[in-house]
Amino acid sequence: MTNQTKSQFIAVASITSELSAVMVVAKEISLAAANAKAIAFRAGDKAKGFQPITDFINELAKETIELVTNINIYALVLYRLTVDEYQKTVAYNKFELAAKMAEDAPYAKSMQEPVDHARLSMQDCQRQFKRDVSQLLGQLEAVMHHARAARVIAANSRIEASQAGEYLQSLQAVAESVDKAAHTIHDNVQRCRIALSIYRNS
Amino acid sequence: MKTTKIYEGSHQWIMFGRDEGKPNNVIDTNQYVVRTANRCLLLDPGGAELFAPMMAAVLHHAPVDQITDLFASHQDPDVISSLGLWDQALTNAKLHAPAIWEGFLRHYSCESIEYVAIPDNGGTIKLESVELQIIPAHYLHSSGNFHIYDPQAKILMSGDVGGAIEGPDAPVFVENFAAHVEKMRYWHQRWMPSNQAKRVWIERVRNLDIDILAPQHGRMFKGDDVKRFLDWFDALQVGIAV
Numbered sequence: 020m021t022n023q024t025k026s027q028f029i030a031v032a033s034i035t036s037e038l039s040a041v042m043v044v045a046k047e048i049s050l051a052a053a054n055a056k057a058i059a060f061r062a063g064d065k066a067k068g069f070q071p072i073t074d075f076i077n078e079l080a081k082e083t084i085e086l087v088t089n090i091n092i093y094a095l096v097l098y099r100l101t102v103d104e105y106q107k108t109v110a111y112n113k114f115e116l117a118a119k120m121a122e123d124a125p126y127a128k129s130m131q132e133p134v135d136h137a138r139l140s141m142q143d144c145q146r147q148f149k150r151d152v153s154q155l156l157g158q159l160e161a162v163m164h165h166a167r168a169a170r171v172i173a174a175n176s177r178i179e180a181s182q183a184g185e186y187l188q189s190l191q192a193v194a195e196s197v198d199k200a201a202h203t204i205h206d207n208v209q210r211c212r213i214a215l216s217i218y219r220n221s
Numbered sequence: 222m223k224t225t226k227i228y229e230g231s232h233q234w235i236m237f238g239r240d241e242g243k244p245n246n247v248i249d250t251n252q253y254v255v256r257t258a259n260r261c262l263l264l265d266p267g268g269a270e271l272f273a274p275m276m277a278a279v280l281h282h283a284p285v286d287q288i289t290d291l292f293a294s295h296q297d298p299d300v301i302s303s304l305g306l307w308d309q310a311l312t313n314a315k316l317h318a319p320a321i322w323e324g325f326l327r328h329y330s331c332e333s334i335e336y337v338a339i340p341d342n343g344g345t346i347k348l349e350s351v352e353l354q355i356i357p358a359h360y361l362h363s364s365g366n367f368h369i370y371d372p373q374a375k376i377l378m379s380g381d382v383g384g385a386i387e388g389p390d391a392p393v394f395v396e397n398f399a400a401h402v403e404k405m406r407y408w409h410q411r412w413m414p415s416n417q418a419k420r421v422w423i424e425r426v427r428n429l430d431i432d433i434l435a436p437q438h439g440r441m442f443k444g445d446d447v448k449r450f451l452d453w454f455d456a457l458q459v460g461i462a463v
Contacts, residue, residue, distance in 0.1 A: 106330065110309040113273050120277035129284035130276070133310040140309075 024105055027148075030214040031101050034094040034155075037207040038087050041162065044200045044207075045083040048169065051200070052077035055176075055193040062186040068179040069190055075172055076197055083165045083204065090158050097151050104144035111137040152218045159215075162208045169201035222278040225393050227433055227441065228374040232257045232351050236435065237278050239389055244270060249387060250299050251437050253378050255371070256282055257349040262290040263307075264369055264378050265300045265437050272303040276310065285310060290346065291334070293318040294380035295363035296325050300437065305330035317346055317355070319365030339367055356425065358382065360418035375432035382422070383450055384408050385439030395440045398449045405439065406457070413459040423455050 056073040059066040114137045118130040173194050180190035222241075228234035238251040252275055253264040261283040267275050279288065288311055293301040296319070304316065308330055318326055320338035327336070343355040346369070354370040361382050369378040385405035395401045413419060434442040434450060442450050 106305060107309075110306055113306055114276075114310060116273040117276035117280075120273055121280040124277065124280040126280045126282075126284040129286060130280060133285055137309060 020105070024108070027101055027218065028105075030218065031094065031098045033214050034097070034211045035091060037211045038091055038094065041204050041207050042084060042087050042091075044203045045080050045087060048197055048200045049077060049080035049084070051193050051196045052080060055190065058186055058189045058193065062183050062190075066179070066183040066186055066190060068182060069176065072172060072176050072179060076169070076176075079165055079169050079172065083162060083169075086158065086162050086165065090155065090162070093151070093155055093158065097148070097155060100144060100148050100151060104141065104148055107137065107141040107144050111141045149218060152215050156212060156215055156219055159208050159212050163205060163212075166201045166205040166208065169197055169204070173198035173201060222274045223393070224278055224281065227435070228371075228376060230373060232348070232374070233282075234371070234374055234376055234435075235282060236393060236441065237275060238393065239391070240271060240274050241389060242274055243389075248299055249389065249438065251393075251435070251439075251441075253435060254279060254282065255348060255351065255353065257351055259287055260289045260348050261287050262292060262346065262348050262353070263288060264292045265294050265380065266291055266307060267301075267303050268299050269302045269306060272306040275303070286313070289314050290348065291316045291318075292346065292367075292369060293322075293326065294358070294368060294378075294437065295319060295366045296322040297363065300380075301326060302329055304334070308332055308334045319363075319367060321365035322363075341365070343367060356429075358422050360413075360415040361422055362412045362414060370429055370431075372430070375430050376435055377426065377429060377431045377433070378435045378437075380437050381412060382409075382454070383434050383436035383439070383442060384412075385436075387439045391440060393441055395442050395446050398442075398446050398453075401440065402453060408438075409454065409457055410459050410461045416459055419454065419457075419459055423451055427451060 052073050055069065055076065059069045059073055114130065114134045118127065118134050121127040121130060176194035176197060177191060180187055180194055183190050222237050223239040225236045226233060227236050233256040235254045235256065236251055237254065239249065243249060247268060247270060250267050250271065252267050255262040291307060291314060293316065304326060312333060315335045315337045316331060317337045317339055320340055323336055323338050339355055341357065341359065343357045345355060346353045351373065354372065356368040356370050358366045358368045358380060360366065366380060368380050385401065385408055387404065431447045432443060434447045
């Protein structure tokens, strides 16, 4: 296995690992939203501005979970494609070697068709992999967008929390946890993007 | 890859082995090809690392599109881990292999090749006018195991039975049976698990008219050495690891 192939396997495998962490964090945001909603309800008029924000947070968490679920399915497809590409590359190299070893054989020319076919299959896989990586990067960008939106919401939450009197601390804690979660999601997804970007379709 | 024609009549049997490019840490194997006018059967085509030299060697005898059939005596990697490569090289081929190993062998990838599942009681492989018999050899050593008998050529391809671990320069036929015995004693005692299975197989094989007994490892037996081997194997206690 070449270093390039090893890196490709690692890059694809790392997406699943990074995204499972994102999923955990997105679920934490969802919980934080439910918690914030309960606090805002108890706070009544003092947290009036906070109530619609909790719905936004919850919606954002749900969408992130949905996106990550889809990306995980896509990452699995990408992993299978990597395996397929590896097998096709091995076959192409072995076929070429067989053709070379059989140079003086009476039926050497009959090996040309399998060699050509293996090369085309391998190149098809390589192109498909690049196309799929480009699409996956697009989906990861959507998750990043959600993370950025969550940070804006966290900033608004802090402002609204400051109006909430004795509930200030509880609501600020919610804002902090959303902000922290958004940071984690951003960082994890960014690592996925960096790992994959070298394979994108140029 | 050393090539030896072992039968030439209405069809041919060719033995391939003693591959000089083989990595030292993998066991040496014998591959056999049955060649008719327009078709070619590869018996125990070998491990993945052997694919290129084996394909190159076969191209001296047949074009790729006439390699129509593969046979795997059992599921071991030295027998058939090249399956995924043959599967990509051959567009119209069948793999004849034990039914009980189908789900296992497909791990090597078998998409374009048709898997012809051999039932426990064996069967036949028809290669143009040549009809080869599939002889059950279960538990010798694999639980689903077959050998191939050609009544015209009087050759029994005997898988691991008759095998021995040899050096790369070893002759392809046994020349001195008494001297050869020590090379195959441990092989049979340790790899073959069942004295009962051994007795049933010997009884079955003694009814066949065999000129050459062709194992997947080591040297082939011809003439009187075939009977010598059967007698020796009959007297041997196997399954010694328990």
